[in-house]
Amino acid sequence: MSHFVALSLGANLNNPLYQLISAIGEIKAHPEISSVSVSSFYRTKPIGPAQPDFLNIAITLQTTLSPLDLLTAMQAIEESHLRTRTLRWGPRTLDIDLLLYEDVTIDTKRLTLPHPRMQERAFVIVPLLEIAPTLTMPDSTSLQSLLSPLSDQLTDIHLWEIPSMHQLVIASHNAGKVAEFKTLLAPLGIEVLSLSDLNINSEAEETGLTFVENALLKARHIAEITQLPTLADDSGLVVDALGGAPGIYSARYSPEKTDAANNALLLKNLAETGDTERRAHFKCVLVLLQPANDPVPIISEGEVYGTILDAPSGENGFGYDPLFFFPPLNKSFAEVTPDEKNRNSHRGKALMDLIAKLNQRFG
Template identity: 50%
Template sequence: MRQTIVLASNNQGKIKELTRILADLNVEILPMNHFNIPSPEETACTFVENALLKVRHVAQLTGLPALADDSGLSVDALNGAPGVYSARYAGENASDQENYQKLLHDMSNHPDNRSAHFHCLLAFVRDPQDPTPIICDGVWHGRLLAEPQGSNGFGYDPVFWCPELKTSSANLSPEQKNQVSHRAKALAEFKARYQQLYGQ
């Protein structure tokens, strides 16, 4: 029987990436806006706590299994910022461009320390009180560029240098990105654990 999983996100970029990577699982993935669910406030200071907050919120309101992705960019020279505030680094409702331009501005005093890491924390629960959620973590190591490059992807992709393929993340095709990204790594772990759990 095909299981329906509610994705605790309305971010179209994330929805496309997750749906594409999980296409070979026998599941139907529906975004939370399919149910007209309000987004929960992400009040925690870690990716894992925010992911659990979101996934339990969605499972509670839909009565269905739920999957949440909390992800962001961590920059060494900025003590891990923007971190959990990546989507609103330049303020609430900031655009992707506003966020990465603020980041480039904040990095202007750190010309020699450009190391940065994308983190993706996935949480899956079968129901709101699930005592053993599946939690998966993926990390993508790279460097910040001085200027944006490329037009694919979303978020900080234009200013993130991918060392494996020697270009910006925003210059990668979806297929290339889904082989090396933080989200791809976390989702690969999730798929393996989901298949173990449900025998798919």
């Protein structure tokens, strides 16, 4: 049986934006958690000793876990983010509080439900109201009514957003890439626009000799057309035995320039080398421009290592995913779930690097 749960997450150390978005991905990936909704990000003043401001969010979800098992799962995520508990109300890389679990009330040494201090904290109530405006407490008190006694705290809570980035154009006609970016960027509350959404058929000529050069060319070309913040990626498969090929030519490796033809040519060329290790890695470079003439574009990179299979395996993904075997999951990238891929892929890693750099620039 599935149960409604409300969580509060906060972070103020080691790139808080990165910590929160990474935690969101880990929560969504749990096999006994579903229907995850995430609030906007809020910058809030800390409680306790002098320390940096926090970024806070609220999450609602459905789970088949018991309250204590859910608490254990959330504490494991905290620990994976190197959370320490040396100072009460001190700074932390990640804090996950279990606020509500249906109408259950618990009062034990390990867990109290509802959370004993949620009614005292506007930085908990405000994000939760955004995604659950009709929510009530177990005693039938409305969540909205809890804000009135906390009005003096509201001046310390501010919606966090990346300046001038309410919309972001993905400079790609690849539907698979655009879908991945929409999923990965959803927690930031940014409206992601594809070239199809804007009826743009134009493409930059990829004359660069590196992933970075081509990503810059694509980003500038589309940003000049749209005059909107633009994110471009150049990514590809790098196979050791082929001297790094297909590399920057991954999407146009074969004369037909289709996934099936590219995969077939890769297998043919790799077989001719006699290589048995078949080592390879995916590489992704992201370039973010705000605006088109941005003198300091944000550039991030991500890589993921594996081997090339003898034949395609799996129905998910796109490009070379059916041939790329990822040892940590013991599957090809076409066999993993979208959540698994987003948490482990070169594109997901590059985006996490980008988010960390956004936090440094705008945090």
